[in-house]
Amino acid sequence: MNKIKIILTFPKETINKPIICHLNTDYKLISNILRAKVMPREVGKMVLEIEGEEKNIEEGIKYLESFGIEVIPVSKEIKFNEEECVSCGACLAVCASGALTLDQESYQVRFDRDLCILCEHCVRACPLRVIEATFDEIER
Ligand code: SF4
Ligand code: SF4
Incomplete structure (x- = not known):
């Protein structure tokens, strides 16, 4: 598949x-x-x-x-720079898919790529621009 x-x-x-x-x-x-x-x-x-x-x-x-209908295959990725994240939590409130969560032991924000639906809400919510969306067209 x-x-x-x-x-x-x-x-x-x-x-x-x-x-x-x-x-x-x-x-x-x-x-x-x-x-x-x-x-x-x-x-x-x-x-x-x-x-x-x-x-x-x-x-x-x-x-x-x-x-x-024009069809463009794309690879789009959310990049989460964990080292620069200050765990302020602003992105957690807007991530409806559960891809961003707070580790209860370390209080670090974690990103689960498999749950991410690429909505980009977190990109706009992060005051430090720690989260980025990259967007590349794929050759067919
Ligand atoms: S792009 Fe959307 S689903 Fe993915 S981590 Fe950000 S807010 Fe969550
Ligand atoms: S909004 Fe940015 S700095 Fe705050 S927890 Fe999310 S990724 Fe980290």
Whole structure:
């Protein structure tokens, strides 16, 4: 099983169509919407994580592109510089996924990459800019 993140740009005419659900029913892909901005009669943007067999991912992307949807595979990472963190806790309050937690023994903030949904709320919340989001397009 492979897991990738993709940025989708939807043309206006696709906004009201039930397209994403077919990734699951027709291509057996598990999809997780990480972020979406879709307004009626406007171009829509979505960051989607999809998981499944490599061949199904390729076919699913072709299916999306058949609607004129631009698909850009990306690698995006949250970088947490633990050494510079002063454990003020400002980021903990905004991390809904539980990726950032306070170690009860050391009182150090810990970051669990597997739980992170890349929302970037912590990046904006950290007064010391200890947390960064990096964003790279992947060659296809
Ligand atoms: S990007 Fe979002 S989910 Fe990830 S650690 Fe920051 S607040 Fe938590
Ligand atoms: S907001 Fe920044 S300095 Fe404060 S605990 Fe979070 S990462 Fe550390």
